[in-house]
Amino acid sequence: MKQRFIGVIRFRNASGRHSVDGGFWHFRMLNHINVQCHLMLQRSVSDIICTSKKIMEEWIMKKFFKAMALTLTMTMFAATLAGCSNSSKKEEASSTETASSTETATSASTETEDKDDYDFYIFNTKGENADALQAAVDAYSKETGQVVKVFSVGSGTDSADLLRAELSSSKMPTIFCCSNRVDLIEFTEGGYAMNLTDATNEDFNKLVSDIPENMLLVDSDGSYGIPFNIEGYGYIVDTRMIAALFGDDNTDSFIAAYKTATYTEFETMVKAITDYIKNDTLSTISLSGKSFTLLAKSGLASSLTGVFSVAGSQTWTYGDHLINIPIDGGFKDASATMSATVEQIDATKNLFKAYAQTIDLTSSNATIARGPELINTTTSGYDASVQNFAEGKALFIQQGNWAYTNMIGFNSEIGATLTFLPIKMPITDDMVQVSGLTAEHLNGSIPVFVPNYYVINKKTTDTQKEAAEKFLVWLNTSEEGQQFVVENMAFIPFNADPSVTSAGYSLGDSILQYVKEGNTLTNAYVGCPNSWAGDTVGAYIMENYMNTEQWPADAYDKISDYAISSWKEMAGLN
Amino acid sequence: MERYYKKRFWLLVAPAIILFTMVILIPFILGIIYSFTGWRGTYFAGGDHFWQAFVGFDNYVKAFKTSKFIVAFIYTFKFAMIAVVVINIVSLLMALMANSLNRGSGILRTIYFLPNLLGGLALGYIWAFIFEIVFSQILFGKTGFLSIPFLTNMTQNNTKSLFALAMLVTWQMAGYMMVIYTAGLNNIPTELTEASMIDGATLWQRFRYVMVPMLMPSFTIVFFLTLANCFKLLDQNVALTDGNFNTRMLALQILRTTRDTSPPNFGVAQAEAVIFFILIATITLIQVAITKKREVEL
Numbered sequence: 001m002k003q004r005f006i007g008v009i010r011f012r013n014a015s016g017r018h019s020v021d022g023g024f025w026h027f028r029m030l031n032h033i034n035v036q037c038h039l040m041l042q043r044s045v046s047d048i049i050c051t052s053k054k055i056m057e058e059w060i061m062k063k064f065f066k067a068m069a070l071t072l073t074m075t076m077f078a079a080t081l082a083g084c085s086n087s088s089k090k091e092e093a094s095s096t097e098t099a100s101s102t103e104t105a106t107s108a109s110t111e112t113e114d115k116d117d118y119d120f121y122i123f124n125t126k127g128e129n130a131d132a133l134q135a136a137v138d139a140y141s142k143e144t145g146q147v148v149k150v151f152s153v154g155s156g157t158d159s160a161d162l163l164r165a166e167l168s169s170s171k172m173p174t175i176f177c178c179s180n181r182v183d184l185i186e187f188t189e190g191g192y193a194m195n196l197t198d199a200t201n202e203d204f205n206k207l208v209s210d211i212p213e214n215m216l217l218v219d220s221d222g223s224y225g226i227p228f229n230i231e232g233y234g235y236i237v238d239t240r241m242i243a244a245l246f247g248d249d250n251t252d253s254f255i256a257a258y259k260t261a262t263y264t265e266f267e268t269m270v271k272a273i274t275d276y277i278k279n280d281t282l283s284t285i286s287l288s289g290k291s292f293t294l295l296a297k298s299g300l301a302s303s304l305t306g307v308f309s310v311a312g313s314q315t316w317t318y319g320d321h322l323i324n325i326p327i328d329g330g331f332k333d334a335s336a337t338m339s340a341t342v343e344q345i346d347a348t349k350n351l352f353k354a355y356a357q358t359i360d361l362t363s364s365n366a367t368i369a370r371g372p373e374l375i376n377t378t379t380s381g382y383d384a385s386v387q388n389f390a391e392g393k394a395l396f397i398q399q400g401n402w403a404y405t406n407m408i409g410f411n412s413e414i415g416a417t418l419t420f421l422p423i424k425m426p427i428t429d430d431m432v433q434v435s436g437l438t439a440e441h442l443n444g445s446i447p448v449f450v451p452n453y454y455v456i457n458k459k460t461t462d463t464q465k466e467a468a469e470k471f472l473v474w475l476n477t478s479e480e481g482q483q484f485v486v487e488n489m490a491f492i493p494f495n496a497d498p499s500v501t502s503a504g505y506s507l508g509d510s511i512l513q514y515v516k517e518g519n520t521l522t523n524a525y526v527g528c529p530n531s532w533a534g535d536t537v538g539a540y541i542m543e544n545y546m547n548t549e550q551w552p553a554d555a556y557d558k559i560s561d562y563a564i565s566s567w568k569e570m571a572g573l574n
Numbered sequence: 575m576e577r578y579y580k581k582r583f584w585l586l587v588a589p590a591i592i593l594f595t596m597v598i599l600i601p602f603i604l605g606i607i608y609s610f611t612g613w614r615g616t617y618f619a620g621g622d623h624f625w626q627a628f629v630g631f632d633n634y635v636k637a638f639k640t641s642k643f644i645v646a647f648i649y650t651f652k653f654a655m656i657a658v659v660v661i662n663i664v665s666l667l668m669a670l671m672a673n674s675l676n677r678g679s680g681i682l683r684t685i686y687f688l689p690n691l692l693g694g695l696a697l698g699y700i701w702a703f704i705f706e707i708v709f710s711q712i713l714f715g716k717t718g719f720l721s722i723p724f725l726t727n728m729t730q731n732n733t734k735s736l737f738a739l740a741m742l743v744t745w746q747m748a749g750y751m752m753v754i755y756t757a758g759l760n761n762i763p764t765e766l767t768e769a770s771m772i773d774g775a776t777l778w779q780r781f782r783y784v785m786v787p788m789l790m791p792s793f794t795i796v797f798f799l800t801l802a803n804c805f806k807l808l809d810q811n812v813a814l815t816d817g818n819f820n821t822r823m824l825a826l827q828i829l830r831t832t833r834d835t836s837p838p839n840f841g842v843a844q845a846e847a848v849i850f851f852i853l854i855a856t857i858t859l860i861q862v863a864i865t866k867k868r869e870v871e872l
Binding site for chain 2: 182185375539542547
């Protein structure tokens with residue numbers, strides 16, 4: 001630190017009898033802090049210099065650090081403020097400040113219109129189509145001049161509590177989403193779900209009457225929801241892999257023969273293919289009476305390491321989706337499951353044993369051997385299992401059409417050649433409890449269902465409800481709206497006519513094919529007690545069976561008994 | 575300075591009091607009130623307002639009858655026992671080690687403290703990877719360096735998960751506790767240690783008769799913090815096991831209660847939360863009272 005010695009200064013006290021000498025320096029610190037100091041110490045000059053310099057440096061450094069600290073704090077504060085104001089996910093549709101919007105706004109009863117700055121508010125719980133919904137809403141606003149507010153949760157977030165917070169606030173969503181009849185109970189009891197018969201818009205009533213009966217969101221008092229779309233799941237297979245295994249000309253006949261095959265033929269086929277993968281044995285498989293011979297390994301077939309790609313850690317794959325098939329054998333649909341009696345549940349014992357047997361078969365012929373590794377989230381999570389399939393390591397994966405984008409993300413070539421094959425279970429006609437349903441139908445169909453519904457909020461104003469109804473009509477029946485639904489959101493519209501519509505991608509078309517042929521099953525399992533399927537039965541299987549290589553002889557019985565007893569317990573029936 | 579602060583006391587303290595009241599006090603009181611009603615999150619089962627939906631102690635009875643709650647209770651208890659002991663020992667050892675070094679003690683302390691900066695979820699996912707891949711496959715599995723069955727697949731077994739969680743929590747919290755112990759160790763007057771050495775005390779006697787009594791204030795703080803933190807553990811539990819294999823701890827159980835019931839029974843969840851609060855408050859108050867008695871005044 002540069003200093004300039006100015007001179008010696010002498011201080012006297014008031015009476016003049018005592019005096020002290022000190023040095024007088026001029027310091028400049030950082031080119032802008034000028035300090036002048038007077039030093040009065042009764043010590044030698046060199047001590048004065050040393051002590052004074054130290055004291056001055058410390059004091060200046062302290063000031064400097066304080067200034068730095070203050071600056072940094074302010075910067076952090078400013079950054080937080082900026083971040084907070086930008087990170088809100090709420091997007092307002094561009095409101096045209098034209099006469100048309102004010103006209104529409106003031107044309108109906110007005111008080112609330114003045115308070116809210118939108119015509120109606122959509123709360124979207126499906127994070128994956130946030131952008132697409134916003135695009136649809138923007139197009140609708142441009143066309144009609146209505147101001148729409150859309151709020152979408154992040155993909156994969158649990159939106160239930162967020163929705164509840166919004167419903168408890170004064171600016172409630174006009175349209176929100178509800179998955180199934182069990183979730184509906186909360187909204188009907190709370191008075192939030194509007195009965196569709198109370199709708200005022202004519203076109204809307206027509207739309208409602210067009211919904212197929214098995215796609216309604218109903219309870220004993222009425223129907224409440226407009227379906228988002230339809231989804232389906234089953235064994236996804238790459239037809240090129242079938243061609244590599246059995247020959248190009250046999251692919252179509254293989255698929256047709258598989259659909260009508262029995263479980264025993266399926267089991268033999270699976271074991272034969274596992275043998276082929278491990279030992280290169282070229283056996284002949286028979287499906288529905290037709291024979292197919294395995295070809296020598298080449299091309300795609302050489303990358304196979306297992307027949308099934310099983311996501312052992314994801315209990316919802318075998319706990320929720322797979323358990324739906326035996327339940328479909330015991331109950332007609334979700335309403336029947338919701339009102340299941342003890343006798344009906346007890347009668348499903350053999351169906352659940354068949355279910356256990358299927359899990360045994362699939363998990364022992366999977367790409368990862370049964371054991372602790374199969375239930376690790378890191379090695380056999382959802383993404384890992386989809387990747388295994390997309391890279392050609394497995395022949396089948398039990399998933400739904402929602403996995404399509406993931407699959408082409410891992411392997412873009414696989415997109416065009418995917419198709420669904422039915423899940424097979426050793427169910428016989430005497431196990432089936434539903435009248436008119438045969439085991440053959442169960443083994444030849446895929447579950448197709450509505451995963452989510454738009455529900456209108458009963459507690460909002462009539463104008464808002466009317467505006468919401470108009471929007472839903474536009475989305476589901478107008479050409480423009482449907483374009484957004486099919487292309488941007490990649491949905492299969494529920495009111496699609498299967499003979500003319502194409503979903504635009506392989507798996508969607510496959511589902512429409514099954515719908516056209518009438519080979520569909522319902523999702524009866526959603527009527528079961530909350531968290532029974534995946535979290536209770538699925539967790540039980542994962543913790544006790546998926547991680548052991550050899551199952552004891554009574555495994556099927558134990559699984560079946562546990563499923564039945566926990567269902568009865570969670571439904572409060574015993 | 576003092577007068578400056580004294581004159582503007584309420585003004586300066588107001589922001590903190592307002593925040594505390596709005597964010598902690600009011601929701602706390604409301605929560606206690608709602609735990610006596612049939613609250614469902616968005617409505618009250620029985621009326622429009624909470625005073626029309628009183629159910630008395632029903633929610634508390636239901637909470638105690640839920641087997642999952644009792645299991646979570648016992649599990650949290652077991653975990654807290656193990657974790658508190660381990661954290662205390664490890665952090666005390668760390669503090670003693672760092673203190674005894676002449677050079678490099680600063681760096682050592684920094685390295686010990688770093689894990690504390692990670693958030694709970696990130697920590698859980700990192701350790702899930704370590705337990706599932708590094709421990710089970712590379713190091714201690716059947717094909718690893720040394721085959722130690724206890725250390726393989728720790729997240730897939732109820733008892734082993736206790737130790738897995740304890741390891742995780744020790745790694746995170748020991749550094750912070752070490753800082754407290756270091757401060758405590760530095761406050762021990764050197765005269766006492768010198769006097770004891772002159773009197774011929776061995777290392778162990780010195781530790782037991784000089785250091786431990788003088789460290790009692792630090793023990794108080796560390797026990798308080800670790801006990802409370804272990805009982806309240808949530809993020810690491812979700813990220814490591816997500817409650818699989820019956821490894822749900824209390825906080826996670828409260829969170830999942832609304833998912834387990836349909837319509838979501840927030841009243842029971844709130845009752846569980848109140849029980850949780852009473853439990854933790856009781857334990858920590860008892861512990862503070864006991865250790866305060868053993869402190870030595872300087």
